[in-house]
Amino acid sequence: MRRSIATVCVSGTLEDKLAAAAAAGFDGIEIFENDLVVSSLSPREVRERCADLGLTIELYQPFRDFEAMPDPLFRKNLDRAARKFEVMAELGVGTMLVCSSVHPEAVDDDDLAAGQLSDLSDLASDFGVRIAYEALAWGRHVSTWDHSWRIVQRADHPSLGLCLDSFHVLSREVDPAGIADITPGKIFFLQLADAPYLRMDVLQWSRHHRLFPGQGAFDLAGFVDLTLAAGYDGPLSLEVFNDVFRQADPARTAVDAMRSLIALEDAGLPGFPDLSGYAFTEFAVDANSGPELRGTLRGLGFAHTGQHRTKPVELWEQSGCRIVLNSAVARPQTAAITAFAISSADPSQSLQRAEALLAPAHPNVREPGEAELAAITAPDGTSVFVTDSANDWRNDFLPTGSTAAGAGLLGTDHLGLAQPFDHFDEAGLFYHSVLGLSPLSTEEYAAPFGLMRSRALTNKAGSIRLALSVSLLRRGDWAPAVSDPQHVAFTTADIVTTASALDLPRLSIPDNYYADLAARFALPDDFVSTLRSHGILYDRDSGGGELLHLYTPVLGGRVFFEILERRGGYDRFGEANAPVRMAAQRHSRLTSSSVRP
Amino acid sequence: MRRSIATVCVSGTLEDKLAAAAAAGFDGIEIFENDLVVSSLSPREVRERCADLGLTIELYQPFRDFEAMPDPLFRKNLDRAARKFEVMAELGVGTMLVCSSVHPEAVDDDDLAAGQLSDLSDLASDFGVRIAYEALAWGRHVSTWDHSWRIVQRADHPSLGLCLDSFHVLSREVDPAGIADITPGKIFFLQLADAPYLRMDVLQWSRHHRLFPGQGAFDLAGFVDLTLAAGYDGPLSLEVFNDVFRQADPARTAVDAMRSLIALEDAGLPGFPDLSGYAFTEFAVDANSGPELRGTLRGLGFAHTGQHRTKPVELWEQSGCRIVLNSAVARPQTAAITAFAISSADPSQSLQRAEALLAPAHPNVREPGEAELAAITAPDGTSVFVTDSANDWRNDFLPTGSTAAGAGLLGTDHLGLAQPFDHFDEAGLFYHSVLGLSPLSTEEYAAPFGLMRSRALTNKAGSIRLALSVSLLRRGDWAPAVSDPQHVAFTTADIVTTASALDLPRLSIPDNYYADLAARFALPDDFVSTLRSHGILYDRDSGGGELLHLYTPVLGGRVFFEILERRGGYDRFGEANAPVRMAAQRHSRLTSSSVRP
Known part of the structure; x- marks a missing residue:
């Protein structure tokens, strides 16, 4: 499978991050928006830099606080999205991650969420973009993978699918087994992160203590198997927020990241001699x-x-x-x-x-x-x-x-x-x-x-x-x-x-x-x-x-x-x-x- | 009021800690047991070193998992306590902190807890020692100050009183106002720690993120006033577990600690000019x-x-x-x-x-x-x-x-x-x-x-x-x-x-x-x-x-x-x-x- 890494996983400027990902042998990257915003490279230059390095841009992320909003805010959100779709077109990236809203004015209404996501997907398809909707573990109304899947099913839009992030799924009590039954083709993106089990606020846990697969306590091989059973054939992409990695040599971190994916896939690896x-x-x-x-x-x-x-x-x-x-x-x-x-x-x-x-x-x-x-x-x-x-x-x-x-x-x-x-x-x-x-x-x-x-x-x-x-x-x-x-x-x-x-x-x-x-x-x-x-x-x-x-x-x-x-x-x-x-x-x-x- | 600091607050060996406390002008210290256990100074040498430095030893702490245990374990606990009382006699320290049990076999029975603490206090008084009982915020059955106070009242032993730790009190939802009504003379010891409000497991919060008074979000002046209203006249003693302080220069940390107490007392301090x-x-x-x-x-x-x-x-x-x-x-x-x-x-x-x-x-x-x-x-x-x-x-x-x-x-x-x-x-x-x-x-x-x-x-x-x-x-x-x-x-x-x-x-x-x-x-x-x-x-x-x-x-x-x-x-x-x-x-x-x- 293709291997990808979110730019947020490693330290440095966007140039540092792209160089590290390429040197470690990644096929693609997720552009973390903040990394682009602070970069002196224009979106077009980023696209060229990635092409030179042999990297595809797999995902633009995150787009926050979109769905189930009262109408005036919904209109503003569509305008905001349109501006991001323009940036994505320059970058040449086809999928945007929309994470479930934490906005205080978001409404607990799945029909409204599905309808607005459907409208967003209409707009996205005009730009040739797909929307991958993800339930944040601390989302205001949508915080579990099965809830996000019900909303995506309700919206029933060809440009709308799911993003499944192992942290958000496995940090919650909802059984992931049902992931295998997701309609083939509807998992648009897969983000992988491991973590130790910690008794703390889930948002802080997620933002500071994620690890690469194999460094924590989650069953990531089982998680990936479920998505494969649902026909997922996109990249395995790492999204790891970790205080130490964020300040360490990005070249080293990227190799560590790649090692974690090779070990996770375990495809054709020589076994362990005694x-x-x-x-x-x-x-x-x-x-x-x-x-x-x-x-x-x-x-x-x-x-x-x-x-x-x-x-x-x-x-x-x-x-x-x-x-x-x-x-x-x-x-x-x-x-x-x-x-x-x-x-x-x-x-x-x-x-x-x-x-x-x-x-x-x-x-x-x-x-x-x-x-x-x-x-x-x-x-x-x-x-x-x-x-x-x-x-x-x-x-x-x-x-x-x-x-x-x-x-x-x-x-x-x-x-x-x-x-x-x-x-x-x-x-x-x-x-x-x-x-x-x-x-x-x-x-x-x-x-x-x-x-x-x-x-x-x-x-x-x-x-x-x-x-x-x-x-x-x-x-x-x-x-x-x-x-x-x-x-x-x-x-x-x-x-x-x-x-x-x-x-x-x-x-x-x-x-x-x-x-x-x-x-x-x-x-x-x-x-x-x-x-x-x-x-x-x-x-x-x-x-x-x-x-x-x-x-x-x-x-x-x-x-x-x-x-x-x-x-x-x-x-x-x-x-x-x-x-x-x-x-x-x-x-x-x-x-x-x-x-x- | 006398000012004291627990040895656990600062970095180094016991020698380093005592020197730092004395140089910063503290009147006394709490001996944190681990600091003694790893020290090459014998209890008698510690006593002499403290005397040379002008420090009194105010408290020996902590004694864990004592109260409300099934009988065979209770007997073992008394033996364990006797050995510690011997050490305390050599140190010349008159008060032992007993914190509420987290032992899996501890029983939820206030009468049993009071009875065993009373027996412990009998033994303690033979050694000329008093017992200060403290409710840990994560105690198995006793986790709030008012519960520990009910048990101390039930035991009604002259050698048994309370230790109130601002962290354990203020990190919980129980109103501290009633502290003012505690029988005069029954607060044996007062430990002060500040902390920022954090959404995390209370034990981790306590062990890693405590701060000196004025560095966090707790109302410590109000807390001290309540104990003064209850007639407390012992030392103000700092007990701060903090990851940064534990590895920083102890001389600097001790001065920071002393500054926090001077500012907290605010007695005779010149005011702030505009x-x-x-x-x-x-x-x-x-x-x-x-x-x-x-x-x-x-x-x-x-x-x-x-x-x-x-x-x-x-x-x-x-x-x-x-x-x-x-x-x-x-x-x-x-x-x-x-x-x-x-x-x-x-x-x-x-x-x-x-x-x-x-x-x-x-x-x-x-x-x-x-x-x-x-x-x-x-x-x-x-x-x-x-x-x-x-x-x-x-x-x-x-x-x-x-x-x-x-x-x-x-x-x-x-x-x-x-x-x-x-x-x-x-x-x-x-x-x-x-x-x-x-x-x-x-x-x-x-x-x-x-x-x-x-x-x-x-x-x-x-x-x-x-x-x-x-x-x-x-x-x-x-x-x-x-x-x-x-x-x-x-x-x-x-x-x-x-x-x-x-x-x-x-x-x-x-x-x-x-x-x-x-x-x-x-x-x-x-x-x-x-x-x-x-x-x-x-x-x-x-x-x-x-x-x-x-x-x-x-x-x-x-x-x-x-x-x-x-x-x-x-x-x-x-x-x-x-x-x-x-x-x-x-x-x-x-x-x-x-x-x-």
């Missing part, structure tokens, strides 16, 4: 952070087991945990997780799927004889390598002969990656559509330096887990916490034994935390005492599952490690303890204090 | 922006009428419009409005009021023989000079002999000042409490590079108007619009004549705007044609009042001028046209195009 786990996590280090990370890895029971044949890159291992330290990446000031590798049952299919979903390929400089290790770039800039389960990449490393002492670490449980503010929802869709990770619920919590939002993703097997986080507001000058922290969490089957075997400082957890823990969960004193003595944090879910976890201090200004033990099916990430960790990290940086039990 | 208007607006210029501003002022009909006796400072005048160009201020890159002066009927009283409200004094370097010109610093860093109507400051300037050609500009209508993201609400309270400007409604609109919020303030006479604006989200990298723009708007009695007399480029307004204007307001063609030929924008309010206004291009990277004519009592600032202006400014910067009609 992912068996993390092959390795790569840290960029320099002369300052390198020794600090090496020392910490040793203290965690890792050994430097391999040295890259041609590059200043070290492999550190312990059981199924693998860390690569790369000194060749120029990255000033802070250490960073620059890449991670996942083991796929079919790497080339994983990469084909990624490419089909517009995931940027990562330029990999490969020396002769080295393993092919293709990668894609995630929204936060991290490279995601995809390798097979044979782990051929390890042949690039010469064994050093060292063996890990071990501290009971078994493998990588998850990565924790702070996301850039503008790309948090993009990241969720990226990992969902490209790698097949399903988002768990989104959590919000108060951290010492502001509110945080976190979203965990996991594949069905739980072998690839990601914890993405972002500040609820973009950080300003007062942000003395670690900037964009990243971490790797390793699993152990027995955190107390592991903790005893560690030979390294760990993050100092305040006694107040343990006093509260004992009160909150009514835990036995000796258990709390054990936790306290090792700096282990604790969480319990409603099903009685438990998480025990501890942290190293922050290394190289940005990264740290976590060790965790999941008990009884605990499936989250200890988000409730994140403020404790963040305050302790701040304290540790101010005092350079950490505990070595 | 303000007759703007005396002058000062621009910092350098070798690049100076010539550009001078050229523009000449084109606007100004003349360089005075030269400062000792400094590289020029006075430019036309009728009642006065601009000062200051080349002595080091301000790289962009021109800026660094100061404005207002004429007060009693400057020293204006300054005394400002000082009482913690407005920072501006360090003014005055040469011998120069006029005393005291100033305060506004939240955005702008200096606000206060002068008398005799305008003695003009004696510091030697007349140049030049006279303004004039273009019909009469005086300064308003200043438009973009505010730093973290200090928008602070700025509103500052101008309201210090200068007596009343906020008009807050407007939000979609601008090309993101959503904007604007708030206009004015004194009763309309002689001092300010238009403050801020991005709804802090700007990131994609923000190609003018950064933090500032402007001065001058009035004219006849904008078309003035426009014809101007000799300067003005901002190029797109034809699309005029086509839409004609359709939207059904304006006569020749009127629209006149507007278009001069680049004049148009707005009309619901009462038929009209605004005609035009803009210069952006000068020196940041500042511009507006000329406006208000007709028929139009009292706003043409916010609807701001996106047109912003898109035109962007276009003008990309193309260096502007029109010289």
Whole structure:
């Protein structure tokens, strides 16, 4: 199907928006009237610009407060429409969106609404224009799709049909199933937007919190299927009002938007190969952070087991945990997780799927004889390598002969990656559509330096887990916490034994935390005492599952490690303890204090 | 009355919060439990730190989900409370806030609630602690102040009283008038928070959008009076959950908070002298922006009428419009409005009021023989000079002999000042409490590079108007619009004549705007044609009042001028046209195009 995007979805001037839509591969656009009104391009120039860019103009929108008005206002409205039809003729756009009235003088009279819409459609047809009538979820008298359809049926005009907007339909209680029974040809236009379920005024919800398909909670595939059943063959067009997207780089947003449609259609996309786990996590280090990370890895029971044949890159291992330290990446000031590798049952299919979903390929400089290790770039800039389960990449490393002492670490449980503010929802869709990770619920919590939002993703097997986080507001000058922290969490089957075997400082957890823990969960004193003595944090879910976890201090200004033990099916990430960790990290940086039990 | 602030109001670790509260002059604090739990300070250390800082700990809060529970859970709750009473003893705090339960197993039984609260109060009194019971607006069974008061009366325990939180009381429909009849001594604690009226879930409203008194829409003075009538003599304590404050500099936020209480109490504050208007607006210029501003002022009909006796400072005048160009201020890159002066009927009283409200004094370097010109610093860093109507400051300037050609500009209508993201609400309270400007409604609109919020303030006479604006989200990298723009708007009695007399480029307004204007307001063609030929924008309010206004291009990277004519009592600032202006400014910067009609 053709793919279209409303200019209101992205930031910038109309020129910026058109360029972004074209570059992302859209076939067409909806012109949001305000974008045209403030533009220095004349309608004719817009038409030419679109033609040059290979974009069709699918819809002119919105025309407000038209139907069911007392006569003098109705006449004025027809005059107003005629002026817009003239603009549309210059633009070369054939369909106008008329949304249901919110005008205080609008009358609750379906016959009047149908009659006036019919008159409007007469006028429109003189200009070669069709009218797509849409029920706003907060329309004064018409606020549901079925009501708008009854009015369109009553008007029975060939130039009058429906515009169905998934937000307006799915945010209301009326069952959408009947959409399949709409007369073929009468759905003139389809607008798609996703959204999280929020308990708030529907207008504010719509104007600030819409998302691209797959980023929210709506069943958009089911919605599109209903319209297809009703014979809809127009474009799939995105209309997303989102506070973040409106101020983010439009080129990025448009690609995110296109990815959402490709994933929604799911036509001919390579499927998801099984992912068996993390092959390795790569840290960029320099002369300052390198020794600090090496020392910490040793203290965690890792050994430097391999040295890259041609590059200043070290492999550190312990059981199924693998860390690569790369000194060749120029990255000033802070250490960073620059890449991670996942083991796929079919790497080339994983990469084909990624490419089909517009995931940027990562330029990999490969020396002769080295393993092919293709990668894609995630929204936060991290490279995601995809390798097979044979782990051929390890042949690039010469064994050093060292063996890990071990501290009971078994493998990588998850990565924790702070996301850039503008790309948090993009990241969720990226990992969902490209790698097949399903988002768990989104959590919000108060951290010492502001509110945080976190979203965990996991594949069905739980072998690839990601914890993405972002500040609820973009950080300003007062942000003395670690900037964009990243971490790797390793699993152990027995955190107390592991903790005893560690030979390294760990993050100092305040006694107040343990006093509260004992009160909150009514835990036995000796258990709390054990936790306290090792700096282990604790969480319990409603099903009685438990998480025990501890942290190293922050290394190289940005990264740290976590060790965790999941008990009884605990499936989250200890988000409730994140403020404790963040305050302790701040304290540790101010005092350079950490505990070595 | 004593003044207190909950630690949750400000950002940072507990150490940061205590330091900020003390520096702002608070007498006490409420300890928000989470702030203690994550702190590396032991309760005893917190007590000592507070004592060192001269702060009392007024309240420990919150204790949740206590009352009206089935028996086994009730026993657990008592154990939980005992542990908290131990912590409170170490902290040396005598009152615990118990908020009404939201627990799914809580029973709707006032007798049970009263009985369990009575048992809790028995236990509390063993520790020398009092219980202040508060109805959360979203409590499961108890959600209004009168219901919590009935339960406290039923329990009839000397250690049990009420906590009244203005948000929970005023966000609900129950009349607060009856608060005055509460038995003297039974209001144990008073929490104050303001808020704008928002149509959203009350819990989200409370947790994200509270404001300090005077920043929202609640009648807090009336609320406090009711509690005083009931004999309340405890502290006035702020409990404000606000997304912006939670991530802003705590020292700034605490001063803002203290200012809100001083203004609320209004005890012994010097009154507001009448303000007759703007005396002058000062621009910092350098070798690049100076010539550009001078050229523009000449084109606007100004003349360089005075030269400062000792400094590289020029006075430019036309009728009642006065601009000062200051080349002595080091301000790289962009021109800026660094100061404005207002004429007060009693400057020293204006300054005394400002000082009482913690407005920072501006360090003014005055040469011998120069006029005393005291100033305060506004939240955005702008200096606000206060002068008398005799305008003695003009004696510091030697007349140049030049006279303004004039273009019909009469005086300064308003200043438009973009505010730093973290200090928008602070700025509103500052101008309201210090200068007596009343906020008009807050407007939000979609601008090309993101959503904007604007708030206009004015004194009763309309002689001092300010238009403050801020991005709804802090700007990131994609923000190609003018950064933090500032402007001065001058009035004219006849904008078309003035426009014809101007000799300067003005901002190029797109034809699309005029086509839409004609359709939207059904304006006569020749009127629209006149507007278009001069680049004049148009707005009309619901009462038929009209605004005609035009803009210069952006000068020196940041500042511009507006000329406006208000007709028929139009009292706003043409916010609807701001996106047109912003898109035109962007276009003008990309193309260096502007029109010289």
